[in-house]
Amino acid sequence: MDDDLSIMLRMKEVYAVSDRYIRYATKKAFFRTKMAEGLSVQSHGVKMLSLVDKLEDLKAGLDNDTYIDMILQSLPPPYNLFIINYKMNELEKSIHELINMLVQYKVMTHESAPAILVGEASTSKAKGKGAGRWKRKKGKG
Numbered sequence: 001m002d003d004d005l006s007i008m009l010r011m012k013e014v015y016a017v018s019d020r021y022i023r024y025a026t027k028k029a030f031f032r033t034k035m036a037e038g039l040s041v042q043s044h045g046v047k048m049l050s051l052v053d054k055l056e057d058l059k060a061g062l063d064n065d066t067y068i069d070m071i072l073q074s075l076p077p078p079y080n081l082f083i084i085n086y087k088m089n090e091l092e093k094s095i096h097e098l099i100n101m102l103v104q105y106k107v108m109t110h111e112s113a114p115a116i117l118v119g120e121a122s123t124s125k126a127k128g129k130g131a132g133r134w135k136r137k138k139g140k141g
Helices: 002-015 019-032 041-057 064-073 077-088 095-129
Strands: none
Touching: 019 041, 041 064, 041 095, 064 077, 064 095, 077 095
């Protein structure tokens, strides 16, 4: 979507496209941007921040709460718990602070998740297969 925006900005220079249309294209890119699962939340945050800066330069008339809401809505389902906590605690943060919080959240959940998954996987495997395997044969012995 950044390519669409750069095309619009280039068209403005060459063909004198109105600021109103550039604002529309930038808002469209901002509102439709979604973070793909597995992508770095930091790079997504930087992308959203650059769109916010462009909207501010174009005097789009959006407030900080709208920017925050749109960034939160652009996150994939693994961030739902973060979003719920953010909204329930009625936090008032800048966009930079929000992005830093998201990066910290990702680090915290990334560090704890593998240990839990490994523990669950090894426990369920041992119970399922090992029950009848090690019985001694009675007889000659």
